[in-house]
Amino acid sequence: MRHQYELSQLVQSYGGKEVLHIDHLVLERGRIYGLFGPNGAGKTTLFNLLAFLETPSSGSIIFDGCTVPRSKPGLRLEKFRRQVVMVDQHPIMFSTSVFKNIEFGLKIRGVGRPGRTEIIRRVLELVDLSSYASARADQLSGGETQRLALARALALSPRVLLCDEPTANVDVENQAVIRGLLSRINRDQGCTILFTSHDRLQAAGLADETFVLEKGRLVSTSHENIFSCSAAPEQGVCLLQEKTRFFLPRGCLQPLGRSRIHLNPEKYTLERGPEPTPAPGVLHGRISLLLEEGERIRVAVNTGTMVTVFLSREEYQRHRLLIGDPVTLRFGGDGVEWL
Amino acid sequence: MRHQYELSQLVQSYGGKEVLHIDHLVLERGRIYGLFGPNGAGKTTLFNLLAFLETPSSGSIIFDGCTVPRSKPGLRLEKFRRQVVMVDQHPIMFSTSVFKNIEFGLKIRGVGRPGRTEIIRRVLELVDLSSYASARADQLSGGETQRLALARALALSPRVLLCDEPTANVDVENQAVIRGLLSRINRDQGCTILFTSHDRLQAAGLADETFVLEKGRLVSTSHENIFSCSAAPEQGVCLLQEKTRFFLPRGCLQPLGRSRIHLNPEKYTLERGPEPTPAPGVLHGRISLLLEEGERIRVAVNTGTMVTVFLSREEYQRHRLLIGDPVTLRFGGDGVEWL
Amino acid sequence: LANEKVIKMSTTTSTQASGLLDVLLPALEKDTGIQVKVIAKGTGAAIRDGRDGNVDVIFVHAKNREQAFVAEGYGTKRYAVMHNDFVILGPQADGARIKGMKEAVPALKQIADSHSLFISRGDDSGTHTKEQALWKATGLQMETVTSTVTKKGKSREISFTHPAGLGQWYLSVGQGMGKTLTIADEKQAYTLADRGTYLKYKYGREIPIDLEILSEGDPKLANPYGVIPINPKRHPHVNYQVAKEFAQWLVSARGQAVIGGYRLLGKQLFYPDAVQ
């Protein structure tokens, strides 16, 4: 049994509004998962459920082979919670010292004083906050708070670690440190890790697998290249982010008014050089970013708005693209989707 | 008189600890400034002073030609505050509706009801939160909150806008929107903008000028390539981020124990291809990222740790570097600094 | 504390506030070894305590109600212990011109006729009972306020009688003697008071009240006190033997001597009733 979580028909609603609806999802033990999605997609909501901090409106969660009972008043979920620690998006610190904030979870788990001191020393060092041990935890700066929250979670050596935007507000140096930390505890302790992020670039190397939530549902789009899109005066043309004119490919009708368009970064063709005449599905611009992401290369093309596409290493080597090179992107009807 | 702010000998201490110390700094009207620096460097502290929300321990601020009086109880700083709005790192929402949160500042400024409604409608649209107008503001998701906070500030058309990490927690699509918004209000309304960020890439195109704070002081380092650094067993070698061996250049002695090293990304030479023997000041690796930043190209080299350097467009065109290309970086004694 | 010789006594505030108990009880303890726990409250509440069996003995001044109390079997016997007297007080200016009048009833009538301010205790206390009786005797037109109380399923009427003019010249304050005196003094009004409290307020304080005795000595103004041990047949737990011993000591020559000898500010307050 290698399933850490198995979710079925998991729904969470607030005031009648469904903000999360997952039909089925299995998360395996000892892996690192990245969770992406726009604001309000339900990422934090999902984490709250996975950390047993809220009760879903309906649906079931199987954790480590045990069905999590639906919370009733007085029901004790500590058994589950002790194995899963969530690091909040905006972590909150108890109004005591940094040391005591970390000590809290350890005390609860009955770790003896010398053990506690040793663990606290170690985790503070990991996040480079050793000199803050006796500082007031609720007066730290934004990034310090974020790091302390991670240290507080790490001290408990959880089986599952849920990090809600672990590197937001954290400085570049420590972002690398945190990513290193996460992969290390995953490797050394077999800890299952889920994290959310809006920073694809930073997160790219970390996750073994990624999911995208959109309006509360798991979607297969990669969540790149989503643009607000309004109709231009001409027929069959729309304005991406009110700036870039885009001829819609044949067979692709724009919904009325403003809407959102998704240009699939894997379903396109790329040619070097500009194409002089505007044609359906065609965008041109200059290359602005090139980035290695695993076995593929991310290419950001400045067409007025920034459009991202992916190339395989071979394609890239064939094209030998440089920053500033003019290119033409051609999206077919299957590469364009309305959201 | 084009000076928006003139700061002299500005010091802020908390409990005897000096967290900010700026000898002299002039910020000009109508420009966009980026403020960078590691966690705890004092960025938020500086913003609090610039927004007249805290009183400096010592030093003076001249705003728009007027010296800001040192706050005494009962002193009215509203005159100044009405021109400067700060968007917090972790913005706090009043526990009313989204609409009323934005309305607050407008009401205070005596904007009439129809005017208010119109402005609120407009700014909500700007940050794509129109459908949330009647939602409870303190129950929004992380990124929604961030965007609402910006909208709340924009509604007031301030002369100066201070954004503390405006795009942290915001999704990719809206990050672009926010950057667009900031440059637009800067252009259209001549609003002076200061923002902090840890995301150099995102911020690159936005700022007219950038500053770096480090331990409360303005520094000239670009804050790139700062690594924790511990001594390796061999003489004259250190380990960058406990991973990459680095032979220190001649004349460059490592302080005892752990410390932090800065490799200046502008003081180096780059050569194509690997150099087989380890030599002082030399790192090699493969290119992992190429990014256009104004007139120069950012190059990230994966040497085990990620090292960033900058190339001018000409140099870049000369080298014709591709992702994955092996390169050698050579830092002289003046390119290496201990922090 | 299992002292057999401890009893609880409910009494009116006047016995305690006048200071009598402060000399009486030590003498009692010296003679008989009896310790008395004193609970001072309004006459009505004190009688109520006796009815409920919360105390062993009561020491009050409301003769009719005391007799009823014994008749209903709550107490064994009323021992007539002592009396003091009431006096009619008023401001020095004496707008109703009653100074020196020997008889209380005409004096009150004169107060009513001149519509001089009169403060009534209005609390159904012994003093109030006496006042109502005097007013009735004046032959003035009286008003009666009746309120109905449901008790044990039966309705019971409680009535108050007062001369016409309530709220104009006749104020009913519903408070203890001391507070009533303070109010009367403050408003420079007439009132009926027991002599003990008056003396205390006139001579026993840093700031004496201004009121003066304008009429005294009428036998109708006598104020008898009685002591009643609670009937053990009703309340088997009461310490009847000691309570009886206490009552008997009070009416003994020794007890009576202590009472007769008590001086407040050089003036005698209480007159023994059981002296042979």
Added chain:
Amino acid sequence: MNFFTASFSSAIQLVFSLDPELLTVVKVSLRVSCLSTLLASVLGIPLGFFIAHGHLPAKRLIITLLNSLLALPTVVIGLFVYGFISRRGLFGSLDLLYTQNAIIIGQVILITPLVTALIVAAISRIDERYAKTARTLGATSLQTAVVIFREARFGICAAVISAFGRVISEIGISMMLGGNIKGFTRTMTTAMALEYDKGSFTLAIALGLVLMTISLAMNVLFNLVQGRGRL
């Protein structure tokens, strides 16, 4: 024991008889309690705000003193005020003693420390960032205070309600400074005390029940005014 049931039926009877005397007593009680709660709030809320938010050097000491004042007994307040407003006192000429205003003065002294202390507690807990946000949005000190009040509204309501509960159930001051004068300064509690002294417990409890009903009604009203939202 059975006087509970008896009291209950008396209370109902009292209320339904709409006894004019009862009505007067209720009216006096409500008027006095509402006014003194109002005055104490007007004094105590800003004061509490100032103590909690002003940068006072001796904040802790002030709070300790304030808390000690919560133990001020009604007798002391009664005598104190009496000293001032009695015929021989400083303000004797105003003829305040034994009026409803005298009760109000005493009760204001009684509950202002309570309101203040509870406001300090309610406001201290409000995150400083609310004030900061209001200020950066351009609020004056007063407008900032309004924001903080809105965030602390539940605590503030609790303070005001406690104060109201304290005064409407208060006896000592009403008795000493009001004088329990029938038709003028007789309140529900002094009427109750009087009934008790007379030994008519049933009526005393019946009045108490009426008082509780009124208090409940006031609270329901307050709750409606306070409106919906997070507690």
Added chain:
Amino acid sequence: MNFFTASFSSAIQLVFSLDPELLTVVKVSLRVSCLSTLLASVLGIPLGFFIAHGHLPAKRLIITLLNSLLALPTVVIGLFVYGFISRRGLFGSLDLLYTQNAIIIGQVILITPLVTALIVAAISRIDERYAKTARTLGATSLQTAVVIFREARFGICAAVISAFGRVISEIGISMMLGGNIKGFTRTMTTAMALEYDKGSFTLAIALGLVLMTISLAMNVLFNLVQGRGRL
């Protein structure tokens, strides 16, 4: 007027004479007040926590009822308890009437609603994320409650201090259920009332001053125990 100065010197004299009678009275007062505050806290704090944090359907209604209970007059409580513990009452055989325990019972009834209501107010304002954080760190319900208490400590202290102030200055219940028996149930306030009844205002105020001093001392003590930290 000048009885204020007179009272002041009397108070000092009283304290320095270390009058054994005064000492007994103070001891009784402190014992009764401390015990009833303790008991009411033991009842009211968990109850308040439960009301604030439990997912009760009728939370708002319960709070309204609770607030109405704040107006419970001492006479009613006194009579109510009297009904139970008087000789003819349900618990008459326990011989509780006119003992310190009777006062404590009455006072606990008096202040438990106060403590509970103030605790509800204090705790409702604590950000839910504190509880959430504690829970994700593995805290049981009890441990979570402890965290919330620590964050709400200032409000909780205010509640307990108010309750203490209320009982130590309370007269009605002490008088009715204690009986003001010298040496046994005479508290500072009933002694004060007696002195007042006797017309010795000076002594009454002097006793009041002693009471205030004791209350101040208790508060300073409390402050020291409470320790440093944000208010």
